[in-house]
Amino acid sequence: MAQPQPYEPLAKAPKEIRTAATLAQVCNAAARITSIATSTIIIATLPEWFPGLLTLQPLSIALVVLTIGSFSLAKRAAHISEQVGEQKLEKARSSSLVGSILGLTIGGFLPGPFYLLLYMSIGKAMVKRTPNDGLVTTIYMPPQPSGGIFLGRYLGWVSMYLLVLYIGYTQLPTGLRGVSDWLSPVFGIHFNTLIVAAYLVFTNPLTNPAIFSLWMTAGLVGGLIAGGRTGRGFTVGLTVFLSTLGAMGLAALAIFRSFYVSINSINIPPIPTGFSITALASGPIAQDLIPVFLRPGASPFDPKVIQSALLILIRNAGLIFAIVTISGRAGALAWQGGVYLSRIVLKMLKGIPHSSKQEDGAKVAEPPLIKIGLVLLIIGLGLCIPTTTRATSPVLRAGPAGPYQQFLTVGFDRFGAPNASLRLASLDLSANGLVLDSNYDQSNFTMLVINNNYPEGFPQGASNFPLQLFSQPSLVTMYSTDGPTAIARSNTVASQFSRALGTTFTYALSLPIGNGWISLYAADQSLSNSAMLNKALSILPSGGFSGLLSADRIKDQKFSAMLGLIPGKIGNVTLPRSFGFMLNTKWSRQYFKEGPHQFSLATLLGASASITGTAAANASIIAVNFEQGTRLFSYSPVSSNTYYVPPTWTLFLNATSNFSTPDLTATFSYPFAPNIIFGKTVSPATGTVGATHTVTISIQNMDNVPVSMVNLTDPQVPSPYHSTLALAPDGTQVVRVPSLAASAASSSTYQVTTKSSGAYSLSPATGEFLWTLSNGTIIRYSASTEETTLVSQSGPMVQITRAFNDLQPYSMLLLVPFLVPPIVETINLFQKMSKKRRTKNNPPINPGAQK
Incomplete structure (x- = not known):
């Protein structure tokens, strides 16, 4: 037997x-x-x-x-x-x-x-x-699972690594994108890779569904491509994660090699247009670290604070590691189940009945139903993580608004560009949910800030640095009290503004300033500046001057607006502690040269409503400030409510409650500058790293009179950019024209080649010229060009290629994981094929027959 x-x-x-x-x-x-x-x-x-x-x-x-x-x-x-x-x-x-x-x-x-x-x-x-x-x-x-496809782990790793980097580069959040565009021109192209890799590795996936989905997809798809045993899927997820971590390390090494000698000479470049500090503070990574470093009474250099920050980063990276490796196992298990089902279908198509037991010598693996079910259960539970939302409370209602003051001021600069400022004070906004209660105690200010590239200061002045930090609508509070109290009151105030404006404000950060604390809240990022301005205008008292303004009319202009508890004065009058609204708008040039000029308030504002007084306001003043030396010929309406004050060159309109007029007009004479345009443009404005851009500085006389002694001086770029920009020629560029005839122009060009990604805010060019009036008077005018930005872009392939070239010979080690796996897989494949041939030619001897 x-x-x-x-x-x-x-x-x-x-x-x-x-x-x-x-x-x-x-x-x-x-x-x-x-x-x-x-x-x-x-x-x-x-x-x-x-x-x-x-x-x-x-x-x-x-x-x-x-x-x-x-x-x-x-x-x-x-x-x-x-x-x-x-x-x-x-x-x-x-x-x-x-x-x-x-x-x-x-x-x-x-x-x-x-x-x-x-x-x-x-x-x-x-x-x-x-x-x-x-x-x-x-x-x-x-039963042994199938070995997976040839080079499956290699293909799964490479494809998912490139996918993760591509999503990171193209879907970088607004705040981190702003930091990358701002500082990459100084630290080099690798700073962008550093920011992208840090975002991919150190973002908390439990609070960021996009990162959770990205890494889970990378693991699942990588595991499916690798196939075979679950360990192959784990390996793919692990290598994708470690490769991303390695990209961050290589980028940091490249930056360190470039600046470790001259670290003290690094200068901070200008903040580019579109940067938002609230978007950065409320974005990934920062929302986890800011509460640690800004904890009341703690120093950022305290070892315990540093330990807490490092543990948070390690936690986030560990969660991502767990997600991608578990998903990789699930993908490999799904591949095994798919192979098993496909073989069943193939047998059915061939007419071979399927049995629950394997035939003699069969090597078809049993379906890993237990592992598939349990691992996919974990993935399913992860997908069921709820997204937290803030419930909207019912709007508080109160009595009608009380008396308030409204002031509308219009002025002109020497080049004939009008600007307007609307200020409303002592507003009662309780009907919309804004109540000046005890939560505003010890508050220096509480303001909704909207800035659409307005060039003036915050809230007024020459400096534009603070306002440039708020390119997106934000809520800013400051309290002269301790941190916990300030933050608690700020959160309650933010809830009031959320109810009043019908949007959400997300807590971003709090900073100790002097004896108080300032807190920032980010508005819904899908809202544009004009959309938020519309919301702010909608809660202001009806029938007032705010009805003369339209957000759609000024959305393409430079403007800033503030709503809330705003400190300040109007003239020498200190405003009462109450809710207020302020809007500043700057239009392009509309007046040129000397001679009679026509001013119309309705035309300037694009208003269709009449200028009327309202009983709800106990002061409604419109002031038109003309330049010193202006001659006013006439104005309308002529009434006791309208008067001109020659010493201050100001036209006033006092809109009492029973007053109404369709428009405020004036005929005046002032020698505004001729239509001379100083320009600085870059072409193309956007390009890839290494592209050459042409910068043109130009002088154009768009008027019908000549001007003389025209000079345009261009310092090219701020000094921090010199390490990542190649200028040809390099140095201050000057265009001089002794006499520029009517309709004439003059220009000069130079080349700029980028070495890094980012947004380069080029230095404005400054021009001046002389114009002779009809009476022989010579006036000197000077102006600067508009802000010019050169955007340099880079993608995953550019970043990887530059990293490889810049880090040689160390980067040659990067070829090892790219070349060794295919070689090893190929050798194993040939060994298996050789073993099968030997087994087929020399079948094993039955021990029983031998006996």
Whole structure:
């Protein structure tokens, strides 16, 4: 009688052996799930877990014990599965008993009941086992998953790594994009890679659904491409994560190599248009770190503060590592299930009936249903993480608005560009939910700030630095009190503004300033400046001067607006502590040369409504400020409500409650400058790194009179940009024209080649000229060009290529992971093919027949 073969597939084993082996796999999966869950909890609570471990807190120690215990139980279950297949049932039963005890104590409880079932199942197999009677003991081999596709891990890693980088470069949040555009021209092209990689690695995926989805997709798709055992999917997820971390390290190394000698000579460049400090502070990474560094009473250089910040970054990176590796395992499991189902379908198409047991010699793997179900369950739970939203409270209602003051001022500069300023004070906005209650106690100011590239200061003055920080609508508060009190009151005030304006304000950061604290809140980023201005105008009292203004009319102009508790004065009058509104607008030039000029307030504002007084306001004043030396010929309407004050060259209109006029007009004479245009343009305005741009400085006489002694001086670029810009020629450029005739022009060009990505704010050119009036008077005029920005862009391929070139010879090591895996995979493939040929030519001899 022939002896059975020593090796058989598990599908041919007795039912008791198959059941015990399946339960061993269940124990393995349950223990792995427990270890993954506890280690993920440790990572998610790392800032609290680590200090607790140092102080021997019971919960921190318990998490460590559960993680180690469940991990060892997973290893034990894998070993028991091998013992069951080898029919070493006594050892397997003893080990399963120990596993059940450990599972119910230090293994997280979940594996314990499964180990008890395994213990009883092995006992049944021992009872029904028959003696060998001298036969060779059969070893039952568990089904082996398919090996995956050729070069699957390599292709999965490369494709998902490029996908992650591409999404990072193209979908970088607004705040981080602003920092990259601002500082990349100084630190070089690698600063962009540093910012992108830091965003990808250190963003908290639990509070950022985009990052969570990106890394989960990278793991799943990478695991599907790799195929085969779950370890292949884990490897793909691990390599994608480590490659992204490595890109950040290489970028930091490149920056350090460039600046470690001259670190003290680094100058901060101008803030580019579009930068928003609130978008940065409320964005990823910053929203986790700012509360740590700005904790009341803590120094940013305190070792405990630095430790907390590092733990937060490690926690975020650990969560991303867990997501991408678990997703990689899930992708590989899904690939195994897909292969199994495809083979079933193929057999059905060929007419071969499918059996739950494998045929003789068959190598088709059993579907990994247990692992697939448990791992995909974790992924599904991750997808069910709710997105937190802020509930909108009902609008508070109060009585009608009380008396307020409104002032509208219009002025002109020497070049004939009008500007307007609307100021409303003592507003009662309680009908819309803004109530000046105790939450405003000790508040220096509380303002909704809207800035659309307005060139003046904050709230008034020559400096434009503060306003440039607020290119997006933001809520700013300042309190002269301690930090916790200031933040608590600010949060309540932010809720008031959210209800009043029908939008959300997200807390960004708080900073200690002098004896108080200033807090910033970011508005919904989908709202434009003009849309937020419309919301602010909508809650102002009806029938007032705010009805003369339209956000659509001025949306393309430079303007700034503020709503809230605004400090300041109008003239020498200190405004009362109350809600107010201020809007400043600057139009382009509309008046040229000397001679009679016509002014119309309705035309300037684009207003269709009449100028009327309102009983709700106890002061409604319109003032038109003319330049010194202006001759006013006439104005309309002529009434007791309208009067001109020659010493101040100001036309006043007092709109009392019973006054109404369709327009305020004036005819006046003033020698505005001729239509001379100083220009500085760059072409193309946007390009890739390494592209050459042409900068043109020009003088154009668009008028019908000549001007003389025309000079245009261009300092080219701020000094911080010289390290990343190549200028040809380099140095201050000057265009001089002794006499510029009517309709004449003169220009000069130079070339700029970028070496880095970012937004380069080029220095404005300054021009001056002389114009002779009809009476022989000579007037000198000077002006600067508008802000010019050159945008240099780079994508993943440009960044990787530059990193490779700049870091040679060290970057040659990067070729190792790109070249070694394909070579190793190819060698393994040929070895398998050779082994199959040898096996086919020399089939194994049956031990029974040999005997």
